[in-house]
Amino acid sequence: xxxxxxxxxxxxxxxxxxxxxxxxxxxxxxxxxxxxxxxxxxxxxxxxxxxxxxxxxxxxxxxxxxxxxxxxxxxxxxxxxxxxxxxxxxxxxxxxxxxxxxxxxxxxxxxxxxxxxxxxxxxxxxxxxxxxxxxxxxxxxxxxxxxxxxxxxxxxxxxxxxxxxxxxxxxxxxxxxxxxxxxxxxxxxxxxxxxxxxxxxxxxxxxxxxxxxxxxxxxxxxxxxxxxxxxxxxxxxxxxxxxxxx
Amino acid sequence: xxxxxxxxxxxxxxxxxxxxxxxxxxxxxxxxxxxxxxxxxxxxxxxxxxxxxxxxxxxxxxxxxxxxxxxxxxxxxxxxxxxxxxxxxxxxxxxxxxxxxxxxxxxxxxxxxxxxxxxxxxxxxxxxxxxxxxxxxxxxxxxxxxxxxxxxxxxxxxxxxxxxxxxxxxxxxxxxxxxxxxxxxxxxxxxxxxxxxxxxxxxxxxxxxxxxxxxxxxxxxxxxxxxxxxxxxxxxxxxxxxxxxxxxxxxxxxxxxxxxxxxxxxxxxxxxxxxxxxxxxxxxxxxxxxxxxxxxxxxxxxxxxxxxxxxxxxxxxxxxxxxxxxxxxxxxxxxxxxxxx
Amino acid sequence: xxxxxxxxxxxxxxxxxxxxxxxxxxxxxxxxxxxxxxxxxxxxxxxxxxxxxxxxxxxxxxxxxxxxxxxxxxxxxxxxxxxxxxxxxxxxxxxxxxxxxxxxxxxxxxxxxxxxxxxxxxxxxxxxxxxxxxxxxxxxxxxxxxxxxxxxxxxxxxxxxxxxxxxxxxxxxxxxxxxxxxxxxxxxxxxxxxxxxxxxxxxxxxxxxxxxxxxxxxxxxxxxxxxxxxxxxxxxxxxxxxxxxxxxxxxxxxxxxxxxxxxxxxxxxxxxxxxxxxxxxxxxxxxxxxx
Numbered sequence: 097x098x099x100x101x102x103x104x105x106x107x108x109x110x111x112x113x114x115x116x117x118x119x120x121x122x123x124x125x126x127x128x129x130x131x132x133x134x135x136x137x138x139x140x141x142x143x144x145x146x147x148x149x150x151x152x153x154x155x156x157x158x159x160x161x162x163x164x165x166x167x168x169x170x171x172x173x174x175x176x177x178x179x180x181x182x183x184x185x186x187x188x189x190x191x192x193x194x195x196x197x198x199x200x201x202x203x204x205x206x207x208x209x210x211x212x213x214x215x216x217x218x219x220x221x222x223x224x225x226x227x228x229x230x231x232x233x234x235x236x237x238x239x240x241x242x243x244x245x246x247x248x249x250x251x252x253x254x255x256x257x258x259x260x261x262x263x264x265x266x267x268x269x270x271x272x273x274x275x276x277x278x279x280x281x282x283x284x285x286x287x288x289x290x291x292x293x294x295x296x297x298x299x300x301x302x303x304x305x306x307x308x309x310x311x312x313x314x315x316x317x318x319x320x321x322x323x324x325x326x327x328x329x330x331x332x333x334x335x336x337x338x339x340x341x342x
Numbered sequence: 343x344x345x346x347x348x349x350x351x352x353x354x355x356x357x358x359x360x361x362x363x364x365x366x367x368x369x370x371x372x373x374x375x376x377x378x379x380x381x382x383x384x385x386x387x388x389x390x391x392x393x394x395x396x397x398x399x400x401x402x403x404x405x406x407x408x409x410x411x412x413x414x415x416x417x418x419x420x421x422x423x424x425x426x427x428x429x430x431x432x433x434x435x436x437x438x439x440x441x442x443x444x445x446x447x448x449x450x451x452x453x454x455x456x457x458x459x460x461x462x463x464x465x466x467x468x469x470x471x472x473x474x475x476x477x478x479x480x481x482x483x484x485x486x487x488x489x490x491x492x493x494x495x496x497x498x499x500x501x502x503x504x505x506x507x508x509x510x511x512x513x514x515x516x517x518x519x520x521x522x523x524x525x526x527x528x529x530x531x532x533x534x535x536x537x538x539x540x541x542x543x544x545x546x547x548x549x550x551x552x553x554x555x556x557x558x559x560x561x562x563x564x565x566x567x568x569x570x571x572x573x574x575x576x577x578x579x580x581x582x583x584x585x586x587x588x589x590x591x592x593x594x595x596x597x598x599x600x601x602x603x604x605x606x607x608x609x610x611x612x613x614x615x616x617x618x619x620x621x622x623x624x625x626x627x628x629x630x631x632x633x634x635x636x637x638x639x640x641x642x643x644x645x646x647x648x649x650x651x652x653x654x655x656x657x658x659x660x661x662x663x664x665x666x667x668x669x670x671x672x673x674x675x676x677x678x679x680x681x682x683x
Numbered sequence: 684x685x686x687x688x689x690x691x692x693x694x695x696x697x698x699x700x701x702x703x704x705x706x707x708x709x710x711x712x713x714x715x716x717x718x719x720x721x722x723x724x725x726x727x728x729x730x731x732x733x734x735x736x737x738x739x740x741x742x743x744x745x746x747x748x749x750x751x752x753x754x755x756x757x758x759x760x761x762x763x764x765x766x767x768x769x770x771x772x773x774x775x776x777x778x779x780x781x782x783x784x785x786x787x788x789x790x791x792x793x794x795x796x797x798x799x800x801x802x803x804x805x806x807x808x809x810x811x812x813x814x815x816x817x818x819x820x821x822x823x824x825x826x827x828x829x830x831x832x833x834x835x836x837x838x839x840x841x842x843x844x845x846x847x848x849x850x851x852x853x854x855x856x857x858x859x860x861x862x863x864x865x866x867x868x869x870x871x872x873x874x875x876x877x878x879x880x881x882x883x884x885x886x887x888x889x890x891x892x893x894x895x896x897x898x899x900x901x902x903x904x905x906x907x908x909x910x911x912x913x914x915x916x917x918x919x920x921x922x923x924x925x926x927x928x929x930x931x932x933x934x935x936x937x938x939x940x941x942x943x944x945x946x947x948x949x950x951x952x953x954x955x956x957x958x959x960x961x962x963x964x965x966x967x968x969x970x971x972x973x974x
Binding site for chain 1: 848851852854855857858859861862863864865866867868869870
């Protein structure tokens, strides 16, 4: 793909996305733009639609209406595997490692359709040094945090430009979560842009350059961590309205 | 809110069914034995198809081994006949005995998932056949003629056979209809819609399925008994014999083409099947090939079959087994308010 | 020492059964498809072999790779078209479609080959040539060769699955289709590769069978499919070597049964199958389901 997304032009643009799960409306007209180098966070309570949004961007859901534009091209109808090889790579909710494959084999699968770029398996081993010795082990026996790291590694070796992280903190102790998020700077410095979904609001606020809060499929709040107050976030998260937001 | 069993006046379709039945019953009086013979074949397939539809369309059980019960039914008419019981009474024995045989077989395959269940029923049918072929007193591998009907006038025999087949078919379809309107039918619909939810609300899923399996076995057994009477012999074996997979192919294809999951579907499918068989008669196994191709195409592109597609378009229902929900403002006869079974 | 000979024979036949079964097992595991037409594919392969030899007069052994290649291509094409369409429409549709295919193939073959059986004729002397161990035990070279071939194929399959890129992809797609998509894999293509392998292996088995005995239109369902399924069940779902073990046990059971009474041969095998089905149906049942 050509590098048209330089100079501040958005890498990812979502416009008025409406997504249904059967008859249930999961997203009602969501829009967002992510510029290169950003860390864009989606926060919100359970069922708000955050993961649905991410999955739709990754290509696993078809929107009822609206569009997803990546690097200037409309990818709304593109199959998920094509998006992955174009540079939109998702670390799915719940890790979703391949249980019958070893750690290294999981990474190798991630590298099967990789783009050219700075990331490869050995660089992932540098990022997560503990992996090298245990690379022939099956991942099912590993701890949640270790599995999460493998899942991230699997995504990195594909050399994404747009990395989607779905609920990294799910089921993990806060200490582990912090350690995992500690690798974010290294990811960013290699030129990857990040769009993440996070239940843990403080964690999201710590790493995000911009954020959006969803509730029942609608955007309640948007802005940078510096702009939004704690009260605003709480109000948006729980849907408590006093008429002071759009 | 009003809840009714059907939209239209069931009285008319009831009268229509009665008229059809009377006409059918009168067949032997004005139709030649050749045609009657064909009708008997058709009625056998109709019975089988209704049973296969009950299994696959309502209970979610795809059985590729129903020929086991079909064959057993034939033998359960043969054996009593060999001991002096008239084959006409033997039909009842066949149905009940086949149903009983279904119990241990169900126990063997009940827990299997859909696809494995299917192949396992095929293996079971094979085993049943192999076991029976060991029993020389019933003819072993070569089969045995059916005693007890010699000395009957040929025309009378044909007529009686036809009526037996007709009664079996009517009972089979009627039985399915009543079953689906009963509590069991409700259970089956619940399972079909959402099995886990059904289980957690205490619905006895396994029991309902077993009941259906046994009932279907009984129906197939009765049909097998009719075949024994019609052919005046019982021959095992997988090519042309009572345990042939061709029977399952015929019933399955009839159901799929006619419309799986509706009571009317098997009837329509059997008609299509018989029409195809008669036109391609001289071309040997072609009718089965054509039938198979049509069935595959319909399964892929018109899943609800001929009747199902008509039902969707024109809201036809001869056998109302679902419910219609009327909101107070809905005009009667205008639109279907909620989807039925 | 007829018993010993019979058991050895059964053991060697088990290799052939495993060869029949591994394609079936592969399609179970990867696509979650129970291919009711699997046995008939072996028959088709055999008849293709007959046809190729009749036209080109090439030696039988040379025709095997040709047939295998043709069948593999056929497998890929069928998977990408008919089978994929069935899979997206659900398990019921898939069963109906594969069953329909089985009937169509069998009756189609019967129409064209008129229910007579054909042998692939490598020459009687080749088939029956045997060697002896001691004075009592005789083993036919060809049966041994088929067993060895089966083991070689299974070894090759195992290597393929564990060490190659597509082997990994197949395993990954079998584990988690969506996650594989997220890594860039088009699962339909991977399914196609798996189907090609399944068709190819069953073609090898079909050709070997055609050389040992004769092929007729109905053996696909009469014996092959059910024996293959029985082998997989006895040996345990999901394991290549388990399938070999299952095939061997089936073959030996059949041999023992046949020794007691010739007409008990198949029954003995199925008896073992039923016992295993009741006692150890791992993988065949829905998780945690109780009636």
